[in-house]
Amino acid sequence: MATEAVKAWTSQHFGVLQRSVYVACTALALQLVMRNWEAVPSGPVLWEARAEPWATWVPLLCFVLHVISWLLIFSTLLVFDYAELMGLKQVYYHVLGLGEPLALKSPRALRLFSHLRHPVCVELLTVLWVVPTLGTDRLLLALLLTLYLGLAHGLDQQDLRYLQAQLQRKLHLLSRPQDTDQE
Template sequence: MQESIEYKHDCGEVKDSTPWSVALRDSSVLWSLVVDLGLLGLFTAQHSVLARSPVKQVLQSVLGVLNRTAYCFTTALALQVLMRYWQPVTGAPCLWSVRHAPWSIWFPLICFSLHFLCWAVICSSLMIFDYPELVGIKQVYYGCLSLGDPLSDLSPPAQRLLSHFRHPVYLELVVILWLLPTLSLDRLLLAGVLSTYVALAHTLDKQDLAYLCVRFKSKVQLFSGATSGQSDVNNVEE
């Protein structure tokens, strides 16, 4: 807690007094940016290279039904390395920092509320899709029972969507990355690289979005039917 308070103070007051011309020649600032850029390169490379069709075919021949599980594991490992070795830039000014009342109170609350909403949408998106299939559990289950590839049971629109769908939460991720009361130089690097990666990976079209809407409506109807059915049961018991 004390470390976070000192970092906030440094970003708010001490950093603002450091000219950019001096900060960008500081070896500690440059080294932190190089390390962070390397970590981002590792994460994006793992996320992209292992998703390429030739690489997926090779891994499929070696790992079999564990291919998707291995991809999710290496993604989680790369993310842990990114968070563990990330270097905050403490010697450069912040790009912006909301410190004046009343926005110093209200703007962080707005950011928190929108971040909470975005994470709720991200969790809800997992309900639209087949979560066990996304993390590789369903592939292992089908393999143990000799049921084949679970993707073969999907409809053609679903298979088409999955061939385009690089990341399920484009807009929500961008909001989380950029909507902040304080934007430091290392956070700018994080937001810029990941936003660029998301933009380049965006290949959805109208047919994919139409399929998403249909899936969302079916999930809502299923949930509403289950809720009304439970209410009917409760009324009968009473």
């Protein structure tokens, strides 16, 4: 759905709702995959932490890495405008007659958005690969998403510096004390 032909068609038919339709279709596809997913319990297992001390430490390490990954996902959502990623900001701006939200972005942000497929792919891959037991079904999903990431995700040093500056700016805004009247 990210091809120019599909974007043009959805823009023509849905107008300002184009991004929201894209997000809804993606959510529907993910929901279908999750609802119809069938584990392969009797299939081969690439790795499994059974013997001590691995049976204790590997799940704990996986849990810690998952928590770190989810915290990174949250910080990424702070950097990116999540309402814009969901298509909500486009509709809001259209209703108020403010134009396209991307027109207000800096050239550095536009450069990043031009080649970044999804801002949380690396963290999601960590959640998929870092598990105490990796069976055939999860291996297939992890391989497909890793291939997608390798083909569609290309951050460079300039992008990383921009993301770091944006995260620091937003964390600074969150950490400022609020002005309160003390009378």
